[in-house]
Amino acid sequence: MSTTPATLAATAVDHLRETAFWMERSRQETRRVEAYRKAADAIAGLDPEDLVLLHESPGGVQQVAGVGKSTGAVITAALDGGVADTLTALRSAGAIPLATSDLFGLLRGDLHSHTLWSDGGSPLAEMVAVAERLGREYQAITDHSPRLRVANGLSPERLQQQWAEIEQVQATRQVRILRGIEVDILDDGSLDQGDELLGGLDVVVASVHSKLKMDPESMTRRMVTAIANPHTDVLGHCTGRLVEGARGVRPQSAFDAEVVFQACVQFDVAVEINSRPERCDPPDDLLALAHDMGCLFSIDTDAHAPGQLDFLAYGAARAEAAGIPDDRIITTWPVDRLLEFTRG
Numbered sequence: 208m209s210t211t212p213a214t215l216a217a218t219a220v221d222h223l224r225e226t227a228f229w230m231e232r233s234r235q236e237t238r239r240v241e242a243y244r245k246a247a248d249a250i251a252g253l254d255p256e257d258l259v260l261l262h263e264s265p266g267g268v269q270q271v272a273g274v275g276k277s278t279g280a281v282i283t284a285a286l287d288g289g290v291a292d293t294l295t296a297l298r299s300a301g302a303i304p305l306a307t308s309d310l311f312g313l314l315r316g317d318l319h320s321h322t323l324w325s326d327g328g329s330p331l332a333e334m335v336a337v338a339e340r341l342g343r344e345y346q347a348i349t350d351h352s353p354r355l356r357v358a359n360g361l362s363p364e365r366l367q368q369q370w371a372e373i374e375q376v377q378a379t380r381q382v383r384i385l386r387g388i389e390v391d392i393l394d395d396g397s398l399d400q401g402d403e404l405l406g407g408l409d410v411v412v413a414s415v416h417s418k419l420k421m422d423p424e425s426m427t428r429r430m431v432t433a434i435a436n437p438h439t440d441v442l443g444h445c446t447g448r449l450v451e452g453a454r455g456v457r458p459q460s461a462f463d464a465e466v467v468f469q470a471c472v473q474f475d476v477a478v479e480i481n482s483r484p485e486r487c488d489p490p491d492d493l494l495a496l497a498h499d500m501g502c503l504f505s506i507d508t509d510a511h512a513p514g515q516l517d518f519l520a521y522g523a524a525r526a527e528a529a530g531i532p533d534d535r536i537i538t539t540w541p542v543d544r545l546l547e548f549t550r551g
Contacts (some may be wrong), residue, residue: 210288216255219285222294223247224513226281228337229297231514232305234484237328240512242278244329249273250282262286305517306524313539314519316345318410318441319389319479319507324369325350326358328512331369332376337513339382345542346516347410348373349387352399355416361388363404370407383542385409389443391416396432398439405438410549412479412507414443415460423461430462434470440549441505442471444481444488452485464493468500475551477505477537482522483515494529504536 227243249271250258262268262283269279277293284291304311321327322334331348338346350369351360361369370386377384387410391399398405398413405411413433421429433439445467446459471478478497481488486509489497497504506522508515526536533539537548 212255212259215286215288216250216253216258219258219282220247220251222281222285222291223250223278224333226291226294226297228514229294229301231512232301232517233297233514237512240514241328242275243281246271246274246278246282259286305520308520308524308527310527310533310536310539311520311523313533314506314523314536315541316343316347316383316385316538316545317508317510317516317519318347318385318387318505318538319349319412319443319481320346320510320516321350321389322348324348324365325355325360326511331372332379334510334513334516335376335380335382335384337516339380341516343382343516345383345385345545347385347387347412349389349410349412352388352390354391354393354399360391360399363401366400366404385542385546387412389414392429392433394418394421394429396429396436398433398436402438408438409546410440411438412441412443413439415445415447419447419457419460421460423463426460426462427466430467431470434467434476435474439474439476441477441479441507442467443479443507444486444509445478446488446490446493448488448490449485450487454485459488459490464496465500468497468502471497471502472500475503475548477503480504480506480522480526481509482507482518482520482525483509484518484521487521487525491525491529494525494531498529498531502535504531506536506538 223243224247227240230240261270268274268282281291322331351358353360353362373384386408389412392413392415448459449457508518510516
């Protein structure tokens with residue numbers, strides 16, 4: 208195995224990013240995780256030979272701005288040709304699946320993820336690289352739409368700029384990158400982006416993010432109007448509930464679920480099984496209802512960081528427990544069949 212400065216430096220960067228991945232997967236504090244990504248960026252910008260010289264000097268790699276004691280230990284171990292104890296322990300813990308199901312092995316992709324373009328924590332290229340490493344055949348990038356300013360939603364101009372980056376990253380990757388959006392469902396049920404731009408996307412996830420306490424009749428009308436929009440492919444986290452996590456707990460929105468799910472059947476819109484542990488959306492009773500009514504489903508991560516892309520296992524386990532047939536889950540479909548559905 209080559210031990211050139213360039214190889215050692217590249218390994219150190221990889222080990223830092225892998226450490227961050229496993230920490231995110233185990234839902235550790237975001238601030239701690241970011242320290243490893245920042246350290247990776249810091250040493251990636253150095254000449255490999257300079258990094259090795261710093262490593263061999265009395266002050267070690269902590270002389271690099273952005274490298275602390277914990278991150279420095281990962282770098283030092285890699286430059287010594289080894290693996291830090293921290294990463295070894297995380298790898299061991301990561302060998303245990305988050306959740307087990309036969310369905311998980313049938314999933315081909317993920318139609319809901321966020322990057323630095325909106326409120327995600329990592330660059331698009333890194334999210335795609337991890338999706339590829341996890342064996343995904345396709346990964347949709349679905350950053351937020353303009354109205355969600357708190358999440359740095361994409362203006363039409365920024366959305367088109369993102370398309371250019373997707374094209375650049377795609378040239379270096381095997382995983383198919385799908386151009387997407389998580390578009391806000393506005394109060395009247397219209398979608399928070401122009402028809403022409405929505406028509407240029409591979410997948411549109413439509414979600415309610417505001418006025419979640421709207422009266423049931425108005426919320427039902429709002430959701431059905433969005434579902435009937437020909438650009439909508441997936442109804443995202445339909446109740447908007449939060450059951451745990453740093454943002455606290457939030458009750459589910461009230462709406463006529465039978466009417467909403469019947470609209471999903473009528474207009475060929477998949478109901479998202481949102482895999483984030485703090486969402487578990489739809490709740491079990493609504494998931495069973497949507498199943499009984501004949502809905503299609505999309506098992507998605509709603510990942511805001513690379514380590515969260517492994518949350519797909521949670522959604523697969525819930526779908527299997529609910530008895531949902533794999534052919535009614537559009538994320539088990541090959542990409543050509545999926546795109547025929549979303550563009551139909």
